[in-house]
Amino acid sequence: AATTTTTSTTTNLPEQLDVLLVGAGFAGIYQLYEFRKRGYSVKAIEAASELGGTWHWNRYPGARVDTTIPIYEFSIEEVWKDWTWKERFPGQGELEAYFKHVDEKLDISRDVVFNTRVLSAKFNTTTDRWAVTLDDGRTVHARFLSLCTGFASKPYTPAFKGFDTFKGVKHHTSRWPKEGVEVKGKRVAVIGTGATGVQVIQEIGPVVGNLTVFQRTPNLAVPMFNRPVEAKEQQQLKDEGLYPIYYKRRTQTYIGLDYTWTPKPLVDLTPEARRIFFEELWVQGGFRIWLGNHEDVGTDPIRNDELYAFWRTKALARIKDKKMQEKLAPAVKPHPFGHKRISCEHSYFEIFNQSNVELVDMSETDIVEFTPKGIRTADSVEREFDVIVLATGFDSVTGGITQIDIEGPKGTVRDKWAQGLRTYLGVSTADFPNMFWVYGPHGPTAFCNGPYCAEMQGGWIVNFVDSARKNGYTRIEAQNDAEEEWTRRVQEVTPVPLDSKVKSWYLGSNIPGKKVEVLNWGGGVPQYYEIVENTAKAGYKGFALW
Numbered sequence: 001a002a003t004t005t006t007t008s009t010t011t012n013l014p015e016q017l018d019v020l021l022v023g024a025g026f027a028g029i030y031q032l033y034e035f036r037k038r039g040y041s042v043k044a045i046e047a048a049s050e051l052g053g054t055w056h057w058n059r060y061p062g063a064r065v066d067t068t069i070p071i072y073e074f075s076i077e078e079v080w081k082d083w084t085w086k087e088r089f090p091g092q093g094e095l096e097a098y099f100k101h102v103d104e105k106l107d108i109s110r111d112v113v114f115n116t117r118v119l120s121a122k123f124n125t126t127t128d129r130w131a132v133t134l135d136d137g138r139t140v141h142a143r144f145l146s147l148c149t150g151f152a153s154k155p156y157t158p159a160f161k162g163f164d165t166f167k168g169v170k171h172h173t174s175r176w177p178k179e180g181v182e183v184k185g186k187r188v189a190v191i192g193t194g195a196t197g198v199q200v201i202q203e204i205g206p207v208v209g210n211l212t213v214f215q216r217t218p219n220l221a222v223p224m225f226n227r228p229v230e231a232k233e234q235q236q237l238k239d240e241g242l243y244p245i246y247y248k249r250r251t252q253t254y255i256g257l258d259y260t261w262t263p264k265p266l267v268d269l270t271p272e273a274r275r276i277f278f279e280e281l282w283v284q285g286g287f288r289i290w291l292g293n294h295e296d297v298g299t300d301p302i303r304n305d306e307l308y309a310f311w312r313t314k315a316l317a318r319i320k321d322k323k324m325q326e327k328l329a330p331a332v333k334p335h336p337f338g339h340k341r342i343s344c345e346h347s348y349f350e351i352f353n354q355s356n357v358e359l360v361d362m363s364e365t366d367i368v369e370f371t372p373k374g375i376r377t378a379d380s381v382e383r384e385f386d387v388i389v390l391a392t393g394f395d396s397v398t399g400g401i402t403q404i405d406i407e408g409p410k411g412t413v414r415d416k417w418a419q420g421l422r423t424y425l426g427v428s429t430a431d432f433p434n435m436f437w438v439y440g441p442h443g444p445t446a447f448c449n450g451p452y453c454a455e456m457q458g459g460w461i462v463n464f465v466d467s468a469r470k471n472g473y474t475r476i477e478a479q480n481d482a483e484e485e486w487t488r489r490v491q492e493v494t495p496v497p498l499d500s501k502v503k504s505w506y507l508g509s510n511i512p513g514k515k516v517e518v519l520n521w522g523g524g525v526p527q528y529y530e531i532v533e534n535t536a537k538a539g540y541k542g543f544a545l546w
């Protein structure tokens, strides 16, 4: 078995492979393990120097998963049986250690080419193989191409005027240097208050010299209530046979967690009962107040207002200054609760009580330019900084795929999707034979626990490829009519207002110029799972097999 994740770029890479995986995070690791077990020649190409995907790249201060253990991990017994977490919501460092453990158990690294990027892939209709070009000059020919690029592997940095003139230190959060950045006592700016911005702000707030937060939209963040978890507590659950039950439960809940919407509509409860119910969810921490709530908090505007009012009361109690209260938790709801991804925090609002923290409301005064010393805003004020943190998000869901030059028999994925996203089952697209992805466009992605999605969709792909091989097919391809039908269905089950002024990566509206459309399957995990399983049982209906 491997001892640690390695940084070798010299991994033996045959010119011909059965399967080439792009990325070695949860998704790539799972498929590598499963394909190899079934005797496939398979390799993963990974741009990073180690396993972990998002948990390798996002090493900014305060990075922490916002899903509890043991829901957020592989369900592979060999891995979980002797792995012990330290915290209910583990931090990035602990997740890095987890991936080393995974490697020790499953011996993954020997089949991963690290420090290498996939530049392009072209399908050859004569050989039914993908010719995949790497940035080290090598070309690999693989029957199947599986894109395990995650939903957030392409960072987004806005095109700020004068960006390169700034002489201090600046980093996008997902490209944070491994050796860290000194922020103690420094003048620091954070641009962006999404899930990442919230985590950075609460982590560095207590140590920086002064902090300026550039906020475009207030974050309706909820407390995580993280706590240490004892080894013996975990062992007991394992001994009682609970872990497989937890993992199975992920298939039955809306978002692949161990809980889901409460069925009884809120409207059936008295206001007092609703208040108590909210309180009960709140103290459990994390997403419960949203995803454990009654579903009508999302669909009924009055119930949504009620939840916002509840959230606001909690937030206001933690913010001292009246003006700051209005910026962080405005009287007028900035957007429906839950329409932007809920973020989790522990001391975010308290940071704004510090006298050395300033909040710049970009709806009043936008960033005009970066200068050699700092940032100038529309009110002509130039603030000086030593460090600028860009917590500005990602070209999410599609960006990981469209950043690669992928060419099928009729053109590139990028050109095809520029006209509008079209997929079949959120794992494939017509005219791109033998190509799949997980945790990407039109899958449950934004509304699914990552490791679960990696296993559920990954397992489905492995079974499909295996069935094709056993039946002697060399080419499998989504059909246009099946794709039309699926795309229509995704739009139908994901009722989101496309004309909303709210910018959200759920819809691509966070990226200037990106087509605003439904990017994720919003019909919930159980329904998705049922559909893909039934498709398999029906002989992979909707795919052509040659």
Ligand code: N01
Residues within 6 Å of the ligand: 064, 065, 066, 067, 152, 158, 191, 192, 193, 194, 195, 196, 197, 199, 214, 215, 216, 217, 341, 362, 367, 391, 392, 393, 394, 503, 504, 505, 510
């Ligand atoms: O990115 P985001 P993120 N000028 O797109 C602002 C996962 N995640 O990295 O809201 C100024 O959410 C933008 O403003 P607005 C999680 O799924 C998980 O924070 O568009 N500001 C916003 O505030 C999450 O949802 C974890 O008005 C600009 C911010 O930048 C996803 O990753 C932790 C701007 C971007 O927020 C992405 O989160 C972290 C501009 N030109 C992330 N452009 C955990 O598991 C954008 N912004 C805990």
